[in-house]
Amino acid sequence: MIVMDRVDKFYELEGQRRYILRQQSMHFEAGYSYGLLGVNGAGKSTTIRLLAGLELPDSGTIRRDLRVSWPLGFASGFNYLMSGRENLKFVSRAYGEDPKRVLKFVSDFSELGIYLNQPVKTYSSGMIARLAFGLSMAIEFDCYLIDEIVSVGDARFQQRCEDVFKERRKRASLIMVSHDMNMISRFCDRAMVLVDGELLAFASVDDAIGVYMRLNK
């Protein structure tokens, strides 16, 4: 479970506070997948980073009693001078996973082949995204945070991503940010809309999508 308790998060812009979250409390229960909706600039990515622990709230607390991923597909943790293989080894070791197993999983999943031995700086953006996505899936988390995962690779690769997602969802939760309402409907049990620093939780995903669509007009 992730518990957000009276969380404030704001940025100072030209001397004024712009609230992302204002005194927000929320329980993300284990076993459920959540969709986080909101118009551009509402603060969805910041909220995901707060849930991951990559940013800290200005006040309030966020407690996690399960293993939470980094925002999925996130590539900024790679050292671009190191090879894909070395980057994978680093993350595997840090998370206490077997580097050989992770390497095999990512190698099979991403189909990067011998490129895994090359420095990441030589990769195309699509290859980096495949490496990042494969790594995110290679490590077992109780809760996966997904921030606007864009379509990576060809149709076959996208199908494989979706298959892995479905398989993971059987034993892990998802908290997903997406503008793709089809994806939110398919993967999420519950949804909320972030608007003006407030997280509005809805009884059904369709209701949340309806509010989001009206806000987006």
Add this chain to the structure above:
Amino acid sequence: MMSETKPVHEVFISRRQSMLAALAEQRNIMGAVILRDLRTRFFNHGLGFLIVPAFPFVHLFALLLLHNLAGSEYAYGEDANVFLATGLIPTLSFMYVSRFMGLSLLMNRPMLAYPIIGMLEVVFARAILEILGAVWMAAAVISVLYAVGSDPLPADPVQAFLAFCTTLLLSVSVGLLVALVTAVFETFVTVWALTLILFYIASGSLFVVSLLPAQAVRILAWNPVLHCTEWMRTAYYPSYPEQVLDKGYLLAVAFGALVLGLAAERALRRRILGG
């Protein structure tokens, strides 16, 4: 309804297991961060780490060479090289450890993209590598001096060991502070590099501080690195004047800087993570 409570021994075992799990997690993180820092430090190769002890080693021997070429008189003891080395080993250890620790967060910021890795892990992983570098440097200097016919072993090895350990504690504590300030203000790297020149000049590495006028001694005694060199020299020379050495002051500065550094990590964490 009766509530179920675990027997005390089960609670204890559960806590111990969770503590062991936490320790295992910490070991994994530190191991991974150390290996990555080692790998990416110089030349994008693990062997690039050999540069770390080579910097102060070459620095120290360049100074010894200059002093020998200049034919400078012995400041204390029977061997000018040993006298200079007893001052330069602690001083250069402080300079290099604190300087390179200061760059750790700046150089390894991408690691913080993984929530499991915190700023302290990044800084202390670098500290471990720098300490290893300083120990290798000291061992190499002693070996070379021994090979050229000097007697580089201290009269009181325990005190020499304590002096070196306290120097490293001071270096790590100050390095932590420098790393955090640098993560917020990048230009502080340059400020610290220039400040280190003052620490170096005032360290007493090249002279016997007790022979200076009292007013100069009072000012220089504020420099904690001076006490590191004085402590090391009292370990080498039984009759070395001890009136300037204040171990209490040195330990207070070292532990004070550590506490300040840990407090600064708490205070600056939100700002540094927020970018």
